[in-house]
Amino acid sequence: xxxxxxxxxxxxxxxxxxxxxxxxxxxxxxxxxxxxxxxxxxxxxxxxxxxxxxxxxxxxxxxxxxxxxxxxxxxxxxxxxxxxxxxxxxxxxxxxxxxxxxxxxxxxxxxxxxxxxxxxxxxxxxxxxxxxxxxxxxxxxxxxxxxxxxxxxxxxxxxxxxxxxxxxxxxxxxxxxxxxxxxxxxxxxxxxxxxxxxxxxxxxxxxxxxxxxxxxxxxxxxxxxxxxxxxxxxxxxxxxxxxxxxxxxxxxxxxxxxxxxxxxxxxxxxxxxxxxxxxxxxxxxxxxxxxxxxxxxxxxxxxxxxxxxxxxxxxxxxxxxxxxxxxxxxxxxxxxxxxxxxxxxxxxxxxxxxxxxxxxxxxxxxxxxxxxxxxxxxxxxxxxxxxxxxxxxxxxxxxxxxxxxxxxxxxxxxxxxxxxxxxxxxxxxxxxxxxxxxxxxxxxxxxxxxxxxxxxxxxxxxxxxxxxxxxxxxxxxxxxxxxxxxxxxxxxxxxxxxxxxxxxxxxxxxxxxxxxxxxx
Amino acid sequence: xxxxxxxxxxxxxxxxxxxxxxxxxxxxxxxxxxxxxxxxxxxxxxxxxxxxxxxxxxxxxxxxxxxxxxxxxxxxxxxxxxxxxxxxxxxxxxxxxxxxxxxxxxxxxxxxxxxxxxxxxxxxxxxxxxxxxxxxxxxxxxxxxxxxxxxxxxxxxxxxxxxxxxxxxxxxxxxxxxxxxxxxxxxxxxxxxxxxxxxxxxxxxxxxxxxxxxxxxxxxxxxxxxxxxxxxxxxxxxxxxxxxxxxxxxxxxxxxxxxxxxxxxxxxxxxxxxxxxxxxxxxxxxxxxxxxxxxxxxxxxxxxxxxxxxxxx
Ligand SMILES: Nc1ncnc2c1ncn2[C@@H]1O[C@H](COP(=O)(O)OP(=O)(O)O)[C@@H](O)[C@H]1O
Ligand SMILES: [Mg+2]
Numbered sequence: 001x002x003x004x005x006x007x008x009x010x011x012x013x014x015x016x017x018x019x020x021x022x023x024x025x026x027x028x029x030x031x032x033x034x035x036x037x038x039x040x041x042x043x044x045x046x047x048x049x050x051x052x053x054x055x056x057x058x059x060x061x062x063x064x065x066x067x068x069x070x071x072x073x074x075x076x077x078x079x080x081x082x083x084x085x086x087x088x089x090x091x092x093x094x095x096x097x098x099x100x101x102x103x104x105x106x107x108x109x110x111x112x113x114x115x116x117x118x119x120x121x122x123x124x125x126x127x128x129x130x131x132x133x134x135x136x137x138x139x140x141x142x143x144x145x146x147x148x149x150x151x152x153x154x155x156x157x158x159x160x161x162x163x164x165x166x167x168x169x170x171x172x173x174x175x176x177x178x179x180x181x182x183x184x185x186x187x188x189x190x191x192x193x194x195x196x197x198x199x200x201x202x203x204x205x206x207x208x209x210x211x212x213x214x215x216x217x218x219x220x221x222x223x224x225x226x227x228x229x230x231x232x233x234x235x236x237x238x239x240x241x242x243x244x245x246x247x248x249x250x251x252x253x254x255x256x257x258x259x260x261x262x263x264x265x266x267x268x269x270x271x272x273x274x275x276x277x278x279x280x281x282x283x284x285x286x287x288x289x290x291x292x293x294x295x296x297x298x299x300x301x302x303x304x305x306x307x308x309x310x311x312x313x314x315x316x317x318x319x320x321x322x323x324x325x326x327x328x329x330x331x332x333x334x335x336x337x338x339x340x341x342x343x344x345x346x347x348x349x350x351x352x353x354x355x356x357x358x359x360x361x362x363x364x365x366x367x368x369x370x371x372x373x374x375x376x377x378x379x380x381x382x383x384x385x386x387x388x389x390x391x392x393x394x395x396x397x398x399x400x401x402x403x404x405x406x407x408x409x410x411x412x413x414x415x416x417x418x419x420x421x422x423x424x425x426x427x428x429x430x431x432x433x434x435x436x437x438x439x440x441x442x443x444x445x446x447x448x449x450x451x452x453x454x455x456x457x458x459x460x461x462x463x464x465x466x467x468x469x470x471x472x473x474x475x476x477x478x479x480x481x482x483x484x485x486x487x488x489x490x491x492x493x494x495x496x497x498x499x500x501x502x503x504x505x506x507x508x509x510x511x512x513x514x515x516x517x518x519x520x
Numbered sequence: 521x522x523x524x525x526x527x528x529x530x531x532x533x534x535x536x537x538x539x540x541x542x543x544x545x546x547x548x549x550x551x552x553x554x555x556x557x558x559x560x561x562x563x564x565x566x567x568x569x570x571x572x573x574x575x576x577x578x579x580x581x582x583x584x585x586x587x588x589x590x591x592x593x594x595x596x597x598x599x600x601x602x603x604x605x606x607x608x609x610x611x612x613x614x615x616x617x618x619x620x621x622x623x624x625x626x627x628x629x630x631x632x633x634x635x636x637x638x639x640x641x642x643x644x645x646x647x648x649x650x651x652x653x654x655x656x657x658x659x660x661x662x663x664x665x666x667x668x669x670x671x672x673x674x675x676x677x678x679x680x681x682x683x684x685x686x687x688x689x690x691x692x693x694x695x696x697x698x699x700x701x702x703x704x705x706x707x708x709x710x711x712x713x714x715x716x717x718x719x720x721x722x723x724x725x726x727x728x729x730x731x732x733x734x735x736x737x738x739x740x741x742x743x744x745x746x747x748x749x750x751x752x753x754x755x756x757x758x759x760x761x762x763x764x765x766x767x768x769x770x771x772x773x774x775x776x777x778x779x780x781x782x783x784x785x786x787x788x789x790x791x792x793x794x795x796x797x798x799x800x801x802x803x804x805x806x807x808x809x810x811x812x813x814x815x816x817x818x819x820x821x822x823x824x825x826x827x828x829x830x831x832x833x
Contacts, residue, residue, distance in 0.1 A: 343535060392639040396646060449608065449648055452710070504540060506523045506533040516733070516798060518525040 005498060012495035016488040023486070027305045032481050033298045040112070040222065041076075041319040044265075045105045048097050062104065063266040064093040069247065070113035071263045077107045092267065107319070110263055133213035133240065139205055143185040147205050150189060161212050161241045165248060168206050172199055172250045199250050200235035207248075213240035218269045221252065222261040238267065298485075314484055322484070327363065327474070329483040332493040334359060334470040339500045341469070346509025347462035348455070350443035355463045357436040359470035364433055367471060373413070377437060378460065380405060381444045382453075402441050410434060530803030532794060541808070545687070545769025546790050553766050554788040557659055558602045564785055567765040569758055571785050572778070577602070578658035581645055584638045587660075591637075592616050592623050594660070599637075601644040602657040607705035609649030611640055612663060612677070628677065628704050664784065667777040669750055673697050675739040677704030680786055681717070681755060683773040684796060684804065687816065688763035690756050690773075690827055691807040693717040694799040695724065695749065700739045708795045713737060715744055716800030719831035722752030726801045733801075755783045756824050762788055807831060 023029045042065075051060045064086070065073045078084055083101045087094045097104050136144060154171075156164050177193040185202055188194035194202060200216045207214035217238050220231040236258070237248045252259040303310035310316075314325055334356040341347045341355075349355050362370035384402055393401070410433075448456045473479065483489055511518070526533070532541075553559055564571045575594060578587060591597070595616055601609040611627050618624035625632045632640070641658050643649070650656040664678050673679065677698035683690045694714050698704045701711030708714045713734070716726040727734050727744045736743055749755065759773040762785070772792025776784050797803055810830060818826070 346534065392636070451606070455709070502539070504533075504536040506526055506531075507535060508522075510526065510531075510533050511522060513794075514526055514531050514798065516728075516731075516801070517529045517531055517803070 005502065009495045009498050012491045012498075016486065016491050019488050020486050023305075023309070029298075029301060029305060031485075032478050033485065040110045042108045042110055042263075043105055043320065044108070045103060046097075048099055048101050048104055051099075058099055060097050060099060061087075062095045062097060062106075064095055064106075065108055065110070065263070065265055066092065068264055068267070069258050071258075072111040072113075073263075074109040075106070076109055079105045079107075112261065112263060130213055130240075133215050134208050134211065136205065136208055139185070144205075146186040146189045147202070147209060151206055151209050156210065161210070161239075164210050165207060165212065165239055165241065165246070166255065168203055169248050169250060169255050172203055173253045178251065196233070196251050197235050200237045203237040203248055203250050207237065207239045214238065215268045217247070217264050218266040219258070219262050219264045221259065222263075234262065235269070236262075236264070314487060326480045326484050327360070329487060329490070330474045330480060331356060331360075332490050333473060333479070333483070336493055336496055336500075337470050337473060338466055339497055341462070341466040343500055343503060344507060346507030347465060348459040349463045349466060350440065350447050350459050354440055354443050355466035356470055357439055358463065358467035359474060361433050361436045362467065362471045363474055367468075369413075370471075373433075373437075374464075376409065377406060377441060378444070381441060381448065384445075399442060399445060402445070403438055406437055406441065407434065410437075526803075530805035531797055532804040532808070534794065536805075537794060541686070541770040542791055546771070547768070550766060550768050551790050554768070554771070554790050556602050557600065557604075557787060558657060560785075560788055561659075563765055567761060569761055569765060569785050570781065570783070572598075572664055572776075572781075573662040575660045575662065578641060578645065578660065581642055584641055588623075588634060591625075591660070592620065596663040598659075598661045598663050599641065599644070600659050600661060601649045602659055603650040603654075604644075604656075607707045607710065609644050610705070611637075612704075614663070664776050664786075665779040667750070667779050669747070669777070670697070672740045672742040673737055673744070673747060675700045675704065675737075677702075677706065678776055680706045681749065681775045681777075682792070682796060683756075683759040683775065684792055685759050685763055685771050685773050686808055686811050687769050687814075688760050688818075688820075689811045689814070689823055690719060690759045691811060691831065692796050692800055692802070692804060693719060693759075694796045695747075697737065697744075699729070699737070701730075708793075708799075713744070714795060714799035715747070716796075716802070717749065718833060719756070720828040721832075722749040722755075724748070725833065726799065728795075728798050731798070749777070751777065751783050753824065756827065757820060758783050758785060760820060760823055802833070 020031070024031050046060075046062060048060055064075060065071075067073050078095065080101065083097060084104065085096045087096055095104075095106075139147070154164070154167060156167075159167070172194075175192055176188075176199060178199070179193045179195055182195040182198060183191075185198060185205070188198050188202065197216075204214040204216050215238050217236045219234050219236050221234050223230045223232050234251045236252075237250065238245050239248055240246075246256055247258055248255060249257060249259065249262075252262060258264065299310060299313060299315040302313055302315070314322065317325060335353075338349075338353070338355055342349065358370075358374070361374075364370075365373070380402060384398070444456070444460075447459055451459075553563055558574070558577060561571055561574055575597060576587075576590070578584065591613075594613075597613050599609075599611040599613065604610065611629060613625050613627045615626040616623050617626055617631075623634055625634075625637055627637075644656055644658045647655045666674065666678055670679055674697050679695055679697040682694050682696060684692045694716055696706040696708060697713040697715065698706050699711055699713060703710070706712050708728075711730055713727055713729045715724045717723065718725050724745050724747045729738055735745065755775050755777075759775060762771060762773045763769070766788060768788075768790060770792075772789035774786040774789065776786050778784050794804075807830075814826065
């Protein structure tokens with residue numbers, strides 16, 4: 001290597017190391033900061049136009065998440081600004097939005113207490129119409145008949161209200177299987193299986209039959225799936241006993257307690273929320289941005305240490321952007337893997353960056369769905385040659401047909417995802433995967449025409465191997481956070497690329513290619 | 521280590537080829553001289569290097585309709601993309617059959633009517649076979665007639681002779697004979713036979729077919745080592761001239777022998793492959809390093825003499 005090159009490489013490696021040493025060893029900042037508390041940034045997006053208006057259909061009411069039980073909530077922002085009106089009702093706050101507004105996104109910061117045991121619940125500090133929580137008007141006759149029949153079987157007589165609720169809770173949690181399919185209360189009672197919502201409804205109705213005021217809360221449970229977080233809807237009945245509201249968590253099987261990673265969105269879905277927004281709510285709330293790195297804390301610490309470091313820190317970004325950058329910063333690592341795969345191992349790929357794009361596609365959708373869709377596209381790519389060849393089409397329209405077919409099947413995946421027990425995660429369905437697939441198809445087809453099926457197959461394997469390796473590395477959460485905190489590490493990636501770029505030795509694949517010479 | 525045997529044999533690997541030879545000896549801006557066969561053709565005319573004639577070029581789709589008559593009159597010709605590679609998009613028309621209204625073309629891809637042929641041409645224009653995928657031009661070229669010396673050494677199609685020319689020195693050569701498997705194409709990875717050639721004499725030394733050593737042509741059974749290529753010195757001279765013509769230090773020069781016109785340049789490649797080492801059963805590095813020690817202003821005659829005396833195996 002030339003002198004300048006060597007100096008460049010050494011300084012590109014040393015500079016980030018020194019900076020990190022300064023931050024971690026001298027200023028005692030953590031190398032990979034991790035959240036210590038159960039704190040989350042949550043973004044709820046509502047598709048206002050898809051929501052049914054309450055009565056007159058020009059406005060939509062959306063509840064505001066409030067601090068209650070073990071959750072402390074801070075409303076961070078509502079976008080677009082000035083598109084809404086806040087309403088304080090006697091027992092909760094709502095946001096009223098005109099239906100011309102297409103989308104509304106609300107950002108919260110949420111802190112969940114680790115444990116809720118033994119905590120005294122607040123008495124309702126508002127006056128309310130008790131009758132509303134005893135009404136059985138929402139239940140039709142057949143359902144009510146089965147519910148009443150069930151209630152007689154408990155032989156409630158001298159039991160206190162709390163004892164009754166406890167018995168009902170045990171019955172529902174122990175005898176009933178949870179299903180994703182929603183059927184009527186009567187059927188659920190007969191089959192001993194109920195959906196999340198119906199289970200909550202059964203308990204609420206039985207409480208009301210026993211003259212205990214009850215309502216149903218809409219909550220979300222934060223689920224950790226392959227290092228990314230999703231929200232799962234769950235309903236929790238709440239009963240009023242001795243002037244205190246008591247959560248009866250039939251779905252999470254915790255009595256008198258909200259689960260650790262569960263938060264309440266709306267304390268009374270039966271009246272104004274679930275009815276009016278059921279459909280839009282299901283599709284409109286997109287998964288959530290979680291700031292596990294605990295940015296604010298870190299940023300605060302950083303600013304006390306060095307104004308400069310804090311000024312150039314990525315922790316200044318908004319949570320949504322932070323999430324984007326957590327992934328984007330990985331791309332250079334992918335290029336490194338790519339360079340090793342191509343220049344040292346000697347793998348063939350379609351185009352240069354296609355494998356990295358593909359690994360992002362896998363990240364976006366999950367490896368299994370990614371691979372399935374990928375296999376489908378490859379079959380389509382091979383198949384089009386035999387079918388479309390007969391039509392004598394020019395290259396560009398031919399590729400366009402291919403892309404159209406992919407879009408159609410993508411729409412199909414979208415429809416599949418609406419199925420209740422679908423394994424497709426709707427958050428993955430956006431423009432991004434299609435962009436990647438479009439690039440992939442183009443490269444793939446050109447390769448096929450230029451180099452024939454055997455070479456295409458080799459490149460396919462190479463592309464897959466590199467994409468899968470990138471995917472596996474991208475899945476390392478600590479690596480993401482490390483790069484996010486110390487983006488200067490990317491200078492090292494440049495140094496490594498210079499080194500790989502200067503490698504003039506043999507590729508591993510050449511051992512096979514020139515095996516004749518090894519035998520001689 | 522792993523690579524010891526390869527290093528000992530002086531095998532040139534992909535990375536070193538790019539790093540030490542292509543990047544350092546081939547200027548980026550000169551690539552267009554060889555990547556576009558039309559540009560190469562014009563350059564050859566200037567430098568008196570003989571090439572199969574270009575009858576005409578097709579540059580846009582609208583032209584296709586008008587060339588029908590011309591094609592019928594040509595009787596035999598070869599259609600190829602100006603920026604193609606690896607034998608893709610090449611169609612040799614041997615004979616025109618049928619009527620003036622509904623001509624049928626006897627081609628290397630079977631009988632074609634005018635519709636099929638037009639579609640083929642428009643595919644080339646749209647960039648289907650070009651290196652970059654960008655729109656391309658079509659060359660209607662004189663058909664090369666197989667030199668009788670190659671009878672029974674090819675299944676069908678035309679064999680070509682690949683030279684690695686380093687700073688004007690033809691350091692290694694190989695004959696590529698089309699086979700049934702390669703569908704008449706002279707590309708090794710498509711299943712053509714690659715034969716190493718003794719630079720001194722033009723004799724075949726060693727042959728490979730689908731990565732294995734062979735002695736006889738897989739389709740015709742003809743003994744390959746019996747073959748000595750005629751016009752050998754002229755071929756060396758023409759190949760060497762390509763350096764002066766392109767000013768690129770490390771190139772692959774593809775020549776063919778025409779029955780009537782003798783040695784013809786077919787194309788020049790700025791990133792020649794490495795399989796030539798397998799065909800010759802020899803590594804390139806020792807030969808390239810020997811050239812590095814030579815004075816750079818040697819004349820054509822002494823260059824050829826040097827190569828013939830040093831690469832005599
Ligand atoms: N004019 C021609 N007449 C007959 N065969 C030809 C002609 N031109 C090319 N070929 C055949 O096609 C092969 C590839 O041609 P070439 O011009 O080298 O294109 P490529 O750049 O795709 O390799 C040649 O090796 C030869 O067998
Ligand atoms: Mg060629």
